[in-house]
Amino acid sequence: MAYxxxxxxxxxxxxxxxxxxxxxxxxxxxxxxxxxxxxxxADGYTMPIVCYYAKSQDIYVIVDGFHRYLVMKTSxxxxxxxxxxxxxxxxx
Numbered sequence: 001m002a003y004x005x006x007x008x009x010x011x012x013x014x015x016x017x018x019x020x021x022x023x024x025x026x027x028x029x030x031x032x033x034x035x036x037x038x039x040x041x042a043d044g045y046t047m048p049i050v051c052y053y054a055k056s057q058d059i060y061v062i063v064d065g066f067h068r069y070l071v072m073k074t075s076x077x078x079x080x081x082x083x084x085x086x087x088x089x090x091x092x
Contacts, residue, residue, distance in 0.1 A: 007048065011087075012086070036068070048088055
């Protein structure tokens with residue numbers, strides 16, 4: 001079987017099953033966060049959140065995309081529009 005990059009298998013995951021990692025400070029200035037919100041509001045999610053799956057806890061831990069996750073976590077409008085589902089690319 002040929003290798004297939006995770007980006008070709010993006011899955012919808014309930015945001016409640018997604019957790020930030022504990023090793024990244026994840027700091028972004030408020031103007032940039034506002035721009036990210038406006039981009040997601042206007043265009044939707046155009047990039048998946050990259051996570052690994054922690055089977056023992058049945059959660060997805062963010063490797064990349066914390067701020068895209070945070071937009072949904074803090075915006076009822078985005079959460080409702082996306083039905084609480086984040087696009088996730090799972091890596092090993």
